[in-house]
Amino acid sequence: MNLPHRFTGALAVGGSVGRMSVSHGAAPVAPKKPVRVGLLGCGTVGNALAELIAKDSAVLAASTGLGLEIARVAVRDATKTRSVHVRPESVTGDPESVVSASDVDVVVEVMGGVEPARSLILSALRSGKPVVTANKELLASHWSELFRAAADSGVDLLHEAAVAGAIPLVRALRESLAGETITSVMGIVNGTTNYILTKMSEAGTSYEDALAEAQHLGYAETDPTADVEGHDAAAKAAILATIAFGQEVRASDVHTEGISAISASDIAVVRRLGYEVKLLAVAESVDGGRVAVRVHPAMVPLDHPLAGVRGSFNAVFVVGEAVGEMMFYGRGAGGMPTAAAVLGDLVDAAHNLRSGGYGRVSVPIRAHIVPIDELVAQYFVSVDVADKPGVLATVARVFGDNQVSIRSMEQVGLGDEAHLVFLTHTANEARVQATLAGLETCDAVKRVGALLRVVGEPEGTR
Numbered sequence: 001m002n003l004p005h006r007f008t009g010a011l012a013v014g015g016s017v018g019r020m021s022v023s024h025g026a027a028p029v030a031p032k033k034p035v036r037v038g039l040l041g042c043g044t045v046g047n048a049l050a051e052l053i054a055k056d057s058a059v060l061a062a063s064t065g066l067g068l069e070i071a072r073v074a075v076r077d078a079t080k081t082r083s084v085h086v087r088p089e090s091v092t093g094d095p096e097s098v099v100s101a102s103d104v105d106v107v108v109e110v111m112g113g114v115e116p117a118r119s120l121i122l123s124a125l126r127s128g129k130p131v132v133t134a135n136k137e138l139l140a141s142h143w144s145e146l147f148r149a150a151a152d153s154g155v156d157l158l159h160e161a162a163v164a165g166a167i168p169l170v171r172a173l174r175e176s177l178a179g180e181t182i183t184s185v186m187g188i189v190n191g192t193t194n195y196i197l198t199k200m201s202e203a204g205t206s207y208e209d210a211l212a213e214a215q216h217l218g219y220a221e222t223d224p225t226a227d228v229e230g231h232d233a234a235a236k237a238a239i240l241a242t243i244a245f246g247q248e249v250r251a252s253d254v255h256t257e258g259i260s261a262i263s264a265s266d267i268a269v270v271r272r273l274g275y276e277v278k279l280l281a282v283a284e285s286v287d288g289g290r291v292a293v294r295v296h297p298a299m300v301p302l303d304h305p306l307a308g309v310r311g312s313f314n315a316v317f318v319v320g321e322a323v324g325e326m327m328f329y330g331r332g333a334g335g336m337p338t339a340a341a342v343l344g345d346l347v348d349a350a351h352n353l354r355s356g357g358y359g360r361v362s363v364p365i366r367a368h369i370v371p372i373d374e375l376v377a378q379y380f381v382s383v384d385v386a387d388k389p390g391v392l393a394t395v396a397r398v399f400g401d402n403q404v405s406i407r408s409m410e411q412v413g414l415g416d417e418a419h420l421v422f423l424t425h426t427a428n429e430a431r432v433q434a435t436l437a438g439l440e441t442c443d444a445v446k447r448v449g450a451l452l453r454v455v456g457e458p459e460g461t462r
Contacts, residue, residue: 034067035350038104038129040074040095040120041111042086045134045161048339049108049346050085056343066350072098074111099124106349108342109133118142125149125157130349130358132342134161140235140251143242144363151361156352158345158359163236164189164314166337167330168344173243173318174360180320182244184284186455187316188309189236191333192220192227193259193279195312197297200264201276202310207262219312229258230279230295237281240316241293245285247367249293255372257296262450266382269410269421270452275299276307277452292370297452299380304456375429375453378407380421382449383439387418391444395420398438402431417446 037053039046053060053068061067073086074095092098099107099120107124109117109131117138124131126149133139139146139162150157160170164187173182188194192214199210211228214220226232234254241249259279267277278300284292300307305327309315314332319325331337352358385391392411399406405425412419424432432451439445 034069035353036069036071036103036105038072038098038101038107039070040098040107040109042073042075044335045110045338045342048335049342052339052343054085064347066347068346068350071103072101074098095120105129105353106346107131108346109135110342114138114141121146122149125153125155128153128155130156130353132158132345132349134338134342136162136235136239140238143248147361148363151363154358156349156358158349160345161338161341163239164316165332165334166340167314167328167332169316169328170243172328177320180323182318182320184319185240185244185316186280186282188278188306188314189281189316189332190227190233190279191312191314192224194309195219197259197277197279198310201267201271204264206264207260228260230256233279233281233295237283237293237295241283241291242364244283245291246362246364247291248364249291249367253293253367253369255294259297262297265412265419266421266450270299270380273423274302276302278306280455286370289368290370291367294372299452299454301456373430376426378426378454379424379432380452383420383445384447384449385418385420386444386446387416394442394444395439398442399435402435402438404431404435
């Protein structure tokens, strides 16, 4: 990825288990008795984790002095053939037995969903067993409950893989930037939608065809709703905001919009204006200690680092008062990248277990969320209308009636219809929403299409 010349911050690239290294000149440390792992879930990520532990066991032992062993594995169907790296006798359909087993030291949860994952993790923590999880949905809805249980028991609850796969973002925010005042976190945290938008931008592919291609390649599920409507990104945004600002944000607090209303023609217009369309998770610290968190498609200036993130990659742009701008970039999903992040947490948890300590655990207060209606930004609005005299004046009047000033307008003919796109001056979200509601009632308006907010550029700089 080529970063624009104006970007001067740091770049952290996610990868495999590269965070573990051998000190030059140091003799290998003889491994102690292996730390025994109870694995909840053995799908794509669970299988990849088992493979990494088996493949890298010698490296792990030499660089960390730790041996890791998968002692028990809980799956939905215990009769199904598993990875060659999982012993058949260790597999069970009873996850409670894995959590309570005396030969399990650390629990790794990669089964997903809220229940029974929540109950199983709480049981493990309350019994004094550290937990590593990749479960964004659970953390985004039960953060305080889970971390309070970890704090009460004095054990780790680690979750690097829950947000951006192999990208070491959680660790950076929680540890490296623990003393920094973070002002904003903004990023592409869903590879499916970024792949779709990239295809629409670079090849002019329709939304429907780009989604079908993403499904064919395995980037999108058969039911892609969680990705394309922004729910997956909203859970990750809640977790990032909680860590960055020290206030608990839940997925239900996040204003969420998806990409299904965006057309290839909208993106073509946006590119001519000097922007790229991205589905962004945005979390900002606002005056008075409040937090603004939202997920929505946005117009990103072409010279912003996030505009150059293509395909299924993720990237998160962090701004701090002292450190300035930093961007974290890499694979945000997939079996091996996610398993690499899980393994990094597992090594940390095992180290702490051996030393009798645990990482810093905070149980934040609930965040004071800024309503989306208070947002002020520039907006892109697309509208399909009947192509006849007077329609443009009627549509423009709706903007004026709601005190939304139009900066520019473009019309694309569609036979008996016309596709109108408007770029506004800085406006209040509530007034823009009232404008959209007004357009919906106009007889000449066939469809109100995409709504995009401009980010990363102050008014009047172009």
